[in-house]
Amino acid sequence: MTEPARFDRGHTDDLMTFLAASPSPYHAVANAAERLEKAGFRQVAEKDAWEGTSGGKYVLRGGAIVAWYVPEGAAPHTPFRIVGAHTDSPNLRVKPLPDSGAHGWRQVAVEIYGGPLLNSWLDRDLGLAGRLTLRDGSTRLVNIDRPLLRVPQLAIHLDRTVTADGLKLDKQRHMQPVWGLGDDVQGGDLIAFLEEAAGLPAGEVTGWDLMTHSVEPPAYLGRDGDLLAGPRMDNLLSVHAGTAALAAVASGASTPASIPVLAAFDHEENGSQSDTGADGPLLGNVLERSVFARGGTYEDRARAFAGTVCLSSDTGHAVHPNYAERHDPTHHPRVNGGPILKVNVNNRYATDGAGRADFTAACEAAGVPFQSFVSNNSMPCGTTIGPITAARHGIRTVDIGVAILSMHSARELCGADDPFLLAGALAAFLER
Ligand code: ZN
Numbered sequence: 436m437t438e439p440a441r442f443d444r445g446h447t448d449d450l451m452t453f454l455a456a457s458p459s460p461y462h463a464v465a466n467a468a469e470r471l472e473k474a475g476f477r478q479v480a481e482k483d484a485w486e487g488t489s490g491g492k493y494v495l496r497g498g499a500i501v502a503w504y505v506p507e508g509a510a511p512h513t514p515f516r517i518v519g520a521h522t523d524s525p526n527l528r529v530k531p532l533p534d535s536g537a538h539g540w541r542q543v544a545v546e547i548y549g550g551p552l553l554n555s556w557l558d559r560d561l562g563l564a565g566r567l568t569l570r571d572g573s574t575r576l577v578n579i580d581r582p583l584l585r586v587p588q589l590a591i592h593l594d595r596t597v598t599a600d601g602l603k604l605d606k607q608r609h610m611q612p613v614w615g616l617g618d619d620v621q622g623g624d625l626i627a628f629l630e631e632a633a634g635l636p637a638g639e640v641t642g643w644d645l646m647t648h649s650v651e652p653p654a655y656l657g658r659d660g661d662l663l664a665g666p667r668m669d670n671l672l673s674v675h676a677g678t679a680a681l682a683a684v685a686s687g688a689s690t691p692a693s694i695p696v697l698a699a700f701d702h703e704e705n706g707s708q709s710d711t712g713a714d715g716p717l718l719g720n721v722l723e724r725s726v727f728a729r730g731g732t733y734e735d736r737a738r739a740f741a742g743t744v745c746l747s748s749d750t751g752h753a754v755h756p757n758y759a760e761r762h763d764p765t766h767h768p769r770v771n772g773g774p775i776l777k778v779n780v781n782n783r784y785a786t787d788g789a790g791r792a793d794f795t796a797a798c799e800a801a802g803v804p805f806q807s808f809v810s811n812n813s814m815p816c817g818t819t820i821g822p823i824t825a826a827r828h829g830i831r832t833v834d835i836g837v838a839i840l841s842m843h844s845a846r847e848l849c850g851a852d853d854p855f856l857l858a859g860a861l862a863a864f865l866e867r
Contacts, residue, residue: 440801440802440855440859441683441801441858441859441862442679442683442855442856442858442859442862443855444851444852444855445855446676446679446854446855446858447663447851447852447854447855449675449679450653450663450671450672450675450676450854451652451653451654451663451665453466453671453675454653454665454666454667454668454671454672454675455652455653455665457667457671458562458564458565458578458580458646458648458666458667459498459564459565459566459576459578459644459646459648460497460498460499460522460523460701461497461498461565461566461574461576461644462564462576462578463498463522463667463671463674463699464495464497464498464499464500464522464699465495465576467500467502467674467675467678467697467699468493468495468500468502470678470679470682471491471493471502471678471681471682473682474491474681474682474685474686475490475491475685475686476490476491476492476493476502476504476682476685477490477491477492477493478492478493478494478495479492479493479494480494481494481496481720485724485725485727485728486728487728487729487730488505489505489506489507489508489509490504490505491503491504491505491681491685492504492505493697494717494721496710496711496717497701497710497711498522498523498701498702498711499522499698499699499700499701499711499712499717500522500697500698500699501696501697501698501699501717501718501721502678502681502696502697503515503694503695503696503697503721503722503725504681504684504685504694504695505694505725505729506690506691506694507691508691509691509694509729510691510729510735511726511729511730511731511732511735511739512726512731512734512735512736512738512739513691513692513693513694513739514693514694514738514739514740514741514742514743514744515693515694515695515696515722515739515740515743516693516694516695516696516743516744516745516746516864516865516866516867517695517696517697517698517718517743517744517745517746517824517830518673518677518680518681518695518696518697518698518745518746518748518861518864518865519698519699519700519713519718519745519746519747519748519820519821519824519832520670520673520674520677520697520698520699520700520747520748520749520820521670521673521674521699521700521701521702521703521704521707521713521749521819521820522670522671522674522699522700522701523548523549523701523702523703523704524549524666524667524669524670524671524704524843525547525548525549525550525551525552525704525843526548526549526551526556526646526647526648526845527545527546527547527548527551527556527561527586527610527612527646527647528545528546528547528548528644528645528646528647529543529544529545529546529563529565529625529643529645529646530544530545530546532544532622533545533625533626533645534620534621534622534623534624534625535611535620536613536617536618536620539616539617539618540613540615540616541613541614541615541616541617541620541624542611542612542613542614543563543584543611543612543614543625544611545610545611545612545647547606547610548646548704548705549704549705549843550704550843551843551844551845552841552843552844552845553604553606553609553610554602554604555841555843555844555845555846556586556610556647556845557586557587557588558585558586558587558588559585559586559649559651559845560582560585560649560650560651561582561583561584561585561586561612561647561648561649561650562578562579562580562581562582562583562584562647562648562649562650563577563578563579563583563584563629563645563646563647563648564576564577564578564579564580564645564646564648565577565643565644565645565646566643566644566645567629567630567633567635567640567642567643568640568641568642568643569635569639569640569641570639570641575633575635577629577632577633577645579629579632580648580650581650582650583614584612584613584614584647585612585613585614586609586610586611586612586613587613588602589609612647626640626643629643629645648666648667649666649845649846651666651846652665653665653666655851656848660851661771661850661851661852662770662848662849662850662851663848663849663850663851663854664846664847664848665846665847666845666846666847667847668750668837668839668847668849669749669750669839669842669843669847670703670748670749670750670836672750672837672839672849672854672857673699673748673749673750673836673837673857674699675854676748676854676855676857676858676861677697677699677748677861678697679858679862680697680858680859680861680862680864680865681695681696681697681865683858683862684862684865684866687866690866692867693742693865693866693867694725695865695866696722696865698713698717698718698721698745698824700712700713700717700718700820703749703819703820707820707823713820713823713824713827714823714827718824718828719827719828722736722739722740722743722828723736726739740828740829740830743828743830743831744790744793744830744831744832744833744864745821745824745825745830745831745832745833746794746797746832746833746835746861746864747785747819747820747821747824747832747833747834747835748774748835748836748837748857748861749777749819749820749821749834749836750836750837750838750839750842750847750849751768751775751777751808751836751837751838751839752768752808752838752839752840752842753768753769753770753838753839753840753849753850754767754768754769754838755840761811761814762811763809763810763811763812764811766807766808766809768806768807768808768838769806769838769850770838770839770840770848770849770850770853771850771851771852771853771856772804772806772838772850772853773798773803773804773805773806773853773856773860774798774803774805774806774835774836774837774853774856774857774860775805775806775807775808775835775836775837775838776791776794776805776806776807776808776833776834776835777808777809777819777821777834777835777836778791778807778808778809778834779809779810779816779818781816782822783810783816783817783818783819783822784816784818784819784821784822784834785819785821785822785824785825785832785833785834786821786832786833786834786835787831789831790831790832790833791833793833793864793867794833794835794860794864796867797860797861797863797864797867798860798863800863800867801859801860801862801863802859803856803859803860803863804856805835805860806838808838819834819836821833821834835860836857837849837850837853837854837857838850838853
């Protein structure tokens, strides 16, 4: 029997707040943690000894978070049900010696993170956000959320080939933002500016992980407001939905049949190989320590992992009205049509038939429609943390997500209903 929907447009409203407040992976996990705290979850430190109590807990490491809820009566071998996602998005990131400039312009030297649609970063008002590391090793989040930088596009009058040949951007020469005027560029200017903005003494910041973001807030779009335009939906949309789903399931948890988990990793956009990426040991360590903290043995760990399922949630491609031929002719996911099940027989996605059945049951329980996505055989297929999670931990994994347009643009586009339909499906999956 289908229950009344747990999530509605209020979820999408909250997603807009979450997106705007999460210009970096570090902000995203802090905002996820804040929502989990309100649901009764408490942070545990990796360096501490863990106790095997029931309830909600989470681990923060850099731009990654793993949160789980142990129901009353769960055994050491109780399997996990995991929602996986990633916190990072393609953008422009500050280089180690950022202060540069030419011809009277002050500029910030940036590297290209992941695979952004470079053109989408031109002529936007950009802020700067991320993490500052202080002399004592502590970190401080920073967010200059006002127009601070801009990558100015060359005027068409000076680029007569652009109309015929399209825009060609060189990542090194053409993507360096300006942030003011002056011929007296000094090494240390940018960090001194950020120290002052963060209320820190000069010279206190000795390390940084900083990135640009569009300061334009997310907005409902379209005749009927049934679309949502905003940044970083790939993949904060899933991080937010997974957080909401875990909080909802924990508040009503009564069945000890499984332990619901949220695992949101950094560095998906450049291959997941880091201490906070899906190809690192973070998730496996947390799950194992949870088993052992409850008095489990290695046998219990093996039994728990054997019964564990992961839903890897990420964005996918909705059918594009101007480029329908790029999609498979019979698989045309539509926005607001519900979450998508992603299939690729060459394991770019981890979904198999058993995984499809698991996801089908979750969607049916939630009363949520879903759609199928597969690539056109002549087009390359993206990938996710799904195959990595399956291979690294030996966990059955299903790739799903939400169909959007303009993936990897500085401003993406999705349906306004799909985020809460996804959250409903994730919650039903976590409590199966
Ligand atoms: Zn993604």
